[in-house]
Amino acid sequence: MTRRTWRGVLRRLEAVLGAVLVNACGRAARADWAAANASPLNPWTGGCGRCHGRGMDMLRMHEIAEAGHRILNPFTEEKLMLLGEVCRLRPAQRQLDLACGKGEMLCRWADAFGIEGHGVDISEVFVPLARARAAELGVADRVTFELGEAAAAVRAMTGAATPAMTEPTPADTEATRSDIEAARAIVDAAHADIEAARADIEAAPAERRQYHQYDIASCIGATWIGGGLAGTVALMRPAVRDGGLLLLGEPYWAEDTPEEAYAALNMLGGEFATLEGTLDRIEAAGLELLEMVLADGDSWDRYVAEQWWTVSDWLRENAGSPDAPAMREYLETSRRTHLRYQRRYLGWGVFVCR
Ligand SMILES: C[S@@+](CC[C@H](N)C(=O)[O-])C[C@H]1O[C@@H](n2cnc3c(N)ncnc32)[C@H](O)[C@@H]1O
Known part of the structure; x- marks a missing residue:
């Protein structure tokens, strides 16, 4: 031979x-997602970890609750576009978006700023919607979406196994x-x-190997893909050119957060810090914080309160579904914890780093 x-x-x-x-x-990652979202680590569910005992797949829960959303985080469209401006995006820049959801960021930025991009997400519901959105905005030639587990996808891209x-x-x-x-x-x-x-x-x-091929890598609201902020930074770095940007969407706590808020939001693990503590974490990961855009109470409402109507409609239409009890609990818990704690004490922002 x-x-x-x-x-x-x-x-x-x-x-x-x-x-x-x-x-x-x-397959393991989908199970991990379920575990992460059922645990005290989860920033998104307003304490719906308790619903996990009812045996519902937590990703499916989000797919139902966020059926009416394009942006799956506490940003409004205005804040999303402001972030693009803040990042000084230019035509033909290339962005890798890990856990891209319905791909709204890449599609809108490709349309408005002329970037090119590739998104990866584990949801079989969200990825086809991302592709459809790219076609709708006429950017499908510049933006692609991959169904897959983000960490495995980025490792494959940068040369691991x-x-x-x-x-x-x-x-x-x-x-x-x-x-x-x-x-x-x-x-x-x-x-x-x-x-x-x-x-x-x-x-x-x-x-x-395609090391350093991207100008920007982003993980907006899913740093569990690398086991936290530092691990996600380590995961993203090989994909980005020297001097390129890393965008991290992370929750943070208000300075005066009462102890009971951590328990109510199922976040006793200390994985999120105050704003200043988040800066420390970013610096400890070897990055410089260049800019940021933060959510506020009103933009949190667009993410969380908008889900209530969607879930309420779903419950009316699917009263007999085996998922109905879990979705009802999700709705009730989301309303109460958002109004009592989340809107006031849990911040969220995208941190622009280099
Ligand atoms: C809070 S949403 C954020 C979505 C998107 N970044 C946005 O801001 O619109 C979290 C996303 O992470 C995806 N996800 C969760 N675990 C993942 C993994 N291990 N690999 C890829 N995507 C994942 C979910 O399907 C979901 O779309």
């Missing part, structure tokens, strides 16, 4: 194993088996070829 054939064997093995890993990661998100077909498996047989024969027969193949193993991922 020639060196070229070896390279084919190894590439195919790599692709098949990688695809298995990506799919396993995606996970390439394309496709199930290996039986033909792949069969081909791989015979390739392995062929490879065994070669290992016995030609040590020189094995050395050459080793060089090819090292060379192949490098060819795939």
Whole structure:
């Protein structure tokens, strides 16, 4: 077997194993999302972690509650566009948006500022809507969306173990088996070829690597994808060019937050800080804070209060659904905790860093 054939064997093995890993990661991540959103870490649910005991998939809960939203965070359209201006976006800049939701940020910024972008999200409901929005705004040639787990996708992009998100077909498996047989024969027969193949193993991922290709990487309201702010920064950094921007959408606590608010919002874990504490965390992650746009009570209402009507309608139309009790509890808890604590004590903003 020639060196070229070896390279084919190894590439195919790599692709098949990688695809298995990506799919396993995606399934695990959906479970992680459920766990994160059922835990005290969750900034979005206003304490609906308690609903998790009813066995409803928490991502599905958000897909229902945010059916009427385009922006899945406490920003209004005005704040979203202000953020684009603040970031000094220019035509043809490239942005990677992790946990992109319905893709509103990339689509609107492509339309208004001429950027290009790629979004990744785990929701089978949100990703097709993001693609539809890109088509509606006439930016589908500049903005693409991928259904996948963000951490696995970005690692694949920057050269770690996970390439394309496709199930290996039986033909792949069969081909791989015979390739392995062929490879065994070669290992016995030609040590020189094995050395050459080793060089090819090292060379192949490098060819795939697309380090530092983006001008901007963003994770708006989902830093659990990297296990918190620092982990998400570490995840995003290899994708961004030197001097590029990292946009982090994070909650923060008001200085005078009473203890009972943490419990009521199911956030006892201390993963969010005050505004100044958030600056400390950003700096500890090795970034400089350049700018920020913050939500306010009114923009929180557009995110949270707008869900109430949507869920109320859903409950009227789906009274017999097995998900109805969990959705009812979500609605009741959301109303009460938002009015009592969230609107007042839980801030949220997008921090523009370099
Ligand atoms: C609060 S929403 C924010 C969406 C979007 N960034 C926005 O601001 O409109 C969180 C998003 O994270 C997605 N998500 C959760 N876990 C994920 C993961 N591990 N990989 C990719 N997306 C994920 C959800 O599907 C959801 O769209």
